Amino acid sequence: xxxxxxxxxxxxxxxxxxxxxxxxxxxxxxxxxxxxxxxxxxxxxxxxxxxxxxxxxxxxxxxxxxxxxxxxxxxxxxxxxxxxxxxxxxxxxxxxxxxxxxxxxxxxxxxxxxxxxxxxxxxxxxxxxxxxxxxxxxxxxxxxxxxxxxxxxxxxxxxxxxxxxxxxxxxxxxxxxxxxxxxxxxxxxxxxxxxxxxxxxxxxxxxxxxxxxxxxxxxxxxxxxxxxxxxxxxxxxxxxxxxxxxxxxxxxxxxxxxxxxxxxxxxxxxxxxxxxxxxxxxxxxxxxxxxxxxxxxxxxxxxxxxxxxxxxxxxxxxxxxxxxxxxxxxxxxxxxxxxxxxxxxxxxxxxxxxxxxxxxxxxxxxxxxx
Amino acid sequence: xxxxxxxxxxxxxxxxxxxxxxxxxxxxxxxxxxxxxxxxxxxxxxxxxxxxxxxxxxxxxxxxxxxxxxxxxxxxxxxxxxxxxxxxxxx
Amino acid sequence: xxxxxxxxxxxxxxxxxxxxxxxxxxxxxxxxxxxxxxxxxxxxxxxxxxxxxxxxxxxxxxxxxxxxxxxxxxxxxxxxxxxxxxxxxxxxxxxxxxxxxxxxxxxxxxxxxxxxxxxxxxxxxxxxxxxxxxxxxxxxxxxxxxxxxxxxxxxxxxxxxxxxxxxxxxxxxxxxxxxxxxxxxxxxxxxxxxxxxxxxxxxxxxxxxxxxxxxxxxxxxxxxxxxxxxxxxxxxxxxxxxxxxxxxxxxxxxxxxxxxxxxxxxxxxxxxxxxxxxxxxxx
Numbered sequence: 001x002x003x004x005x006x007x008x009x010x011x012x013x014x015x016x017x018x019x020x021x022x023x024x025x026x027x028x029x030x031x032x033x034x035x036x037x038x039x040x041x042x043x044x045x046x047x048x049x050x051x052x053x054x055x056x057x058x059x060x061x062x063x064x065x066x067x068x069x070x071x072x073x074x075x076x077x078x079x080x081x082x083x084x085x086x087x088x089x090x091x092x093x094x095x096x097x098x099x100x101x102x103x104x105x106x107x108x109x110x111x112x113x114x115x116x117x118x119x120x121x122x123x124x125x126x127x128x129x130x131x132x133x134x135x136x137x138x139x140x141x142x143x144x145x146x147x148x149x150x151x152x153x154x155x156x157x158x159x160x161x162x163x164x165x166x167x168x169x170x171x172x173x174x175x176x177x178x179x180x181x182x183x184x185x186x187x188x189x190x191x192x193x194x195x196x197x198x199x200x201x202x203x204x205x206x207x208x209x210x211x212x213x214x215x216x217x218x219x220x221x222x223x224x225x226x227x228x229x230x231x232x233x234x235x236x237x238x239x240x241x242x243x244x245x246x247x248x249x250x251x252x253x254x255x256x257x258x259x260x261x262x263x264x265x266x267x268x269x270x271x272x273x274x275x276x277x278x279x280x281x282x283x284x285x286x287x288x289x290x291x292x293x294x295x296x297x298x299x300x301x302x303x304x305x306x307x308x309x310x311x312x313x314x315x316x317x318x319x320x321x322x323x324x325x326x327x328x329x330x331x332x333x334x335x336x337x338x339x340x341x342x343x344x345x346x347x348x349x350x351x352x353x354x355x356x357x358x359x360x361x362x363x364x365x366x367x368x369x370x
Numbered sequence: 371x372x373x374x375x376x377x378x379x380x381x382x383x384x385x386x387x388x389x390x391x392x393x394x395x396x397x398x399x400x401x402x403x404x405x406x407x408x409x410x411x412x413x414x415x416x417x418x419x420x421x422x423x424x425x426x427x428x429x430x431x432x433x434x435x436x437x438x439x440x441x442x443x444x445x446x447x448x449x450x451x452x453x454x455x456x457x458x459x460x461x
Numbered sequence: 462x463x464x465x466x467x468x469x470x471x472x473x474x475x476x477x478x479x480x481x482x483x484x485x486x487x488x489x490x491x492x493x494x495x496x497x498x499x500x501x502x503x504x505x506x507x508x509x510x511x512x513x514x515x516x517x518x519x520x521x522x523x524x525x526x527x528x529x530x531x532x533x534x535x536x537x538x539x540x541x542x543x544x545x546x547x548x549x550x551x552x553x554x555x556x557x558x559x560x561x562x563x564x565x566x567x568x569x570x571x572x573x574x575x576x577x578x579x580x581x582x583x584x585x586x587x588x589x590x591x592x593x594x595x596x597x598x599x600x601x602x603x604x605x606x607x608x609x610x611x612x613x614x615x616x617x618x619x620x621x622x623x624x625x626x627x628x629x630x631x632x633x634x635x636x637x638x639x640x641x642x643x644x645x646x647x648x649x650x651x652x653x654x655x656x657x658x659x660x661x662x663x664x665x666x667x668x669x670x671x672x673x674x675x676x677x678x679x680x681x682x683x684x685x686x687x688x689x690x691x692x693x694x695x696x697x698x699x700x701x702x703x704x705x706x707x708x709x710x711x712x713x714x715x716x717x718x719x720x721x722x723x724x725x726x727x728x729x730x731x732x733x734x735x736x737x738x739x740x741x742x743x744x
Contacts, residue, residue, distance in 0.1 A: 018559050020551075039741035044558045046733075049584040053551035056544065056581075060524075060555025063542065064563065068555070083552075086545050213540040213556060214520040214563050220486070220535060222543035231489065232535060232543075392476055399496035406691055407651070424496070442480070443509065443653040446501025448490060451479050 003167040004029035004071075006138040006174045007097055008037065010145025011069055013176070015184045016095070017043035018068035020057030022050055022076055025109040026165040027099040030071035051076035055083035055096070062092045063221065065212030067149055071097035073165075074116055075106060077123070084158055085124030086223045088246060091200065091208070093152040093187055095145070097161045099168040102327075102353030112165035113353030114276055115328035120160050121305050127243060129250035131257055132160040132305040134275035138172040144302070150185040151257060155249055156207050162304065164327065166277045166356055190217065199230035200242070206249035250306055259302035260311055264290065268297025270366055271315055273336050274325040275301040278357055282325045285362035296366055304332065312339035321345040321369045325362055327353055345369065389437025389452035391429045397449035400424035404441035404450050410434045413441065484508045484518070486538050493532055497683075497690030499676015500570075502650040503597045504533045506674075507568060510660035511539075521564040524553040526578060528604045529678075530570035530597040547578030550585045553592050561734050564593075564664060571598040571612040575631055579611065586640035586669045588733040593663045594671045596633065599678035600714075607681025614714060618685040630714065633673045634725050638709040643668030645726035647712065649675040649697035652722060659724060668732055675714070 001009070008030050011019075019038060021031035035045040044061075048054040054070045061068040072080060077098050087094055100116050102108035116123075120132045131151050135144040145161060152159040190197050190209040197217050200208045208228075211217040224232035225239045250257065263286060265271065270289075274282035279300045289296035299315070301308055312322070321344055324333035333348040340346050349365045351357050378384070391413070398420055405413040405427050412435055416428035427450065429435070435452055442451040479485075485508065494500045511521055518539060525534035527546035534541040544552045549569045557565045567574075574582055574596050585592060601619050602608040609619040609626050612633065616625035637645045644666045648656040656674060663670035677683055677693035688696075700716045705723040712721050731739075 018555065020555055039737070044737065045741075046554070046558060048551060048554070049580050052548065053554070053581050053584070056548040056551035057555030057558070059544075060542075060552040060557075061559030062555075063540075064556045064559025066559040068559065082545050083548060086548075212560070213522050213542075214560060216519045218538050218540060220541050220543070222535060223545060224543065231486075392479075394479065397491050399491070401497040401690060403497070403502075403691075403694065406694070422491070440653075443505065443657065444502055444650070446494060446498060446505070446650075447492075448479050448481060448485060448501075448505065453477055 001138060001174050002029060002169055002171050003138040003141045003163055004099065004169065005033050006142040007071065007145050007161065007163070008033035009174070009176055010142040011095065011149065012037055012041060013142070013179070013182050013184070014067065014146040014149035015186070016067045016069050016149060017041065018058065018061035018066040019043070019045045020048050020054040020061065020068065020070050021045070022048055022054045022072065024073045024076045026101055026168045027071040027073045027097060029168070030097060030099070051079035052082060055080040058094045059083055059087055059092050062094050063213050067093070067153065069095040069097065071099065073099050073101045074103045077116055077119065081123040085126060085128070087158040088124065088128040088130065089223050090221050091156040091210070091246065092158070093156050093210070094158050095148045095152055095161065096158060097163065100162060100164040108354045110165065111354040112277065112356070113327045114162070114164055114278060115331065115353055117162065117304060117326070117328065117331040120162060127247070129247050130158055130160060130305055131155070131250065131303065132162050133302060134162045134304045135167070135302070136276055136279040136300070137167060138170065138174045141167065142174055142176065146182060146184065150183070153185045153187040154207065155253070156187065156210055157250065162276060164277050198228040200226065200228045200245065202245055202249065206245065206252055254306055254310070257303060257306060258308050260308050261300040261302060263298040263300070265297040265299065265315065267295055269295040269320045270297070270323060270369055271319050272296065272298045272323050272325055272362065273301065273312070273332070274298070275304050275332070278325045278327055281357045281359050282362060285359040285366070288359060288363055289366055294366065294370060301332070307335050307339070309339045312336055313341065316340040316343040319344050321347060323347045323349060323362065323365050323369065325349045325357055327351045327357060385457060387437045388433070388455040388457065389435040390432070390455055391435050391441065391450065391452045393426055393428070394449045395426040396421045397447045398424055398426035399447055400426065401446065403444045403446070407444055408441055409438060410436060481505060481508045481512070484512065484538055486536055489536055492536050494529060495680045497677060497679040498529070499599060499650040499674070499678070500530050500533065500597050502653065503595065503656070503674040503676055504536065504568065506653050506657045507566065507595055507660055508537065510657045510664060511566070513657070514661045514664045516564050516664060520562055521566065522556060524549045524556065524565060524567050526569040526573035528570040528573045528602065530568060531573055533568040547573055547576070547581065549573065550578060550581040550592070550594065554585060554590055557590060557592060558734070566664065567592055567594045569596065570603070571596055571600070571633070572602045572610045575633065576611040583636070583640040586637055586642040586671065589641060589643055589669045589730050591667055591732050591734065592669055593660065594669070595660065596671070596673050597676050598633065598673050599676050599682060601678055601682040603678045603681045607678070607685060619682070632709070632712050634712045635709040637671040638726050641669070641730070642671045642726060643728055643730050644670035645709070646724040647673040647675070647722050649701060649722065651694050651697040668730055
């Protein structure tokens, strides 16, 4: 099946029962697959009037108690930013898939890119934290979609799956394990007295349990700065308290959230850093480099946000250089450079978008560094 | 007593309900809607100021309230309401 | 002396609460709305209707957008959602589809529902998703200081139409009717009994129900158009006429003529939820 279909199947396996979508190349197949599959499992699919409405409906369904998602690409992702901010502010679990295509604006609708990596991090206004995963194959999209739902339920936060046109449309073998081998997490429900319940009072992991509408908690949910009860409070102190909670629930759980994959890092002098489709290019380049006896390792970012800063910083102490491979003009490259803090050279193998990066380009860059 | 252009046939058997007006003065913002639209004209601005500096209404003729609730439902502030006075049987 | 006070205070403690006290977040009252603003009255009518409807209030929710009317969700002691500007209806759509047992009431303003949120309104009406949408129409953007809205009358003065509004306003019931709403009505905050009964009816309607409520914005609209709040209410009293089932194209708001109030549409049409169950779930 295609990466897009694997994404839909992963979502269903994770327990997603609401999809609010809007057609856009190259993400439409996810909506199509969900429209076919959801009613059969008791879920609901709706095609909304635009991506703004799609994202709003996803939040509404999340507060109705459903695991909910949407999928889009660049132009739609831009429209969703408004309600992604609402999701971050109101700590609403949901999953958003961005099957990236080249931009800006309408760009190259049918050709892949990885140029929304900063938009996913900072696209809505204000400071906040999000989680973004970048799978590199259809099989991994299936599993990472489940992980995305689990993380969003665990941390009450929007979680993004940043794929691209290439893996979205590529057909590959996908093994779907039996349901009893899939661990799907549900958001913790509140316990105790309903009249004393505080909607944003953090539990042990920094996250507050979340009731659904109709559970009898009379919650108030607002995008205004609010206190632990959820009531709007227009003060610097309330802003600080809210922001600290939203940031810390992610930043204090980095070990749980950040997934990376190491290849030959033990003796590496040069480390390739990559994610998504470009990770496959990078893997090939590393294997060819190793075959030539070059000491090249590969750090694959499965979780791109929060950024694996500690891992990069530790490697920077002992490697000569980083080569970041991505289909953009240096978005994660700049993060690597920042984390390396001048202790290792940082190079970019980038692309303007519309095509995959060939392993030759990566090898050429490595050779230059050597 | 209400004025009629003719006395209804059942005027003697119909009991006009009576109410007591309650005012939560500190919620009032002094819009005057209750005073203006009270069908029995029993309310007026109080000379007092509330906590927010507005003149809340006061009841001038407590016996005049027929418990129609109009003040209660037009009040934008949840600041005024009336409750029925139980009438003695046959009264 | 202290005994005298105690005796005097004793009956005070037996004063019954305001009849809507259990439905408001009284720790947040007084609300932010200005003296004479119509939102509070329309909001209170909504709460009274919710109570009178006999529906299970623990599964009744209010969703608002942004603006003065958008603050309503913050004062109702039910599950309540104060969302983004214009997006109350799509949020409410997700809420209702996520759990069709919920009664979802959208309470928001004219700017929110019909300018930035206009597209969502017509699509929700077209789908006939069961929502009760109450629009407090005060003819301008109040929260931001009185700018022109999609409902501002021709030539009315606002901070962004200092010489007078050069555009024509929407006829909201006509728009709702054309988009397919199952229930369409208009009242003013002076017609509270009719309004409350109407909201109650709308809440019990299985389909998309829309009620426009005219209410004054004395500070931002009234002041610039030489209308004191009581004068606006007098207009509502003297320049309106109740005509149920009126032709929706006759419903322009022009207080130099009579403004038509009433229930204009009340029809049966299957909802998008019923159709989805029938067509996609094969129920």
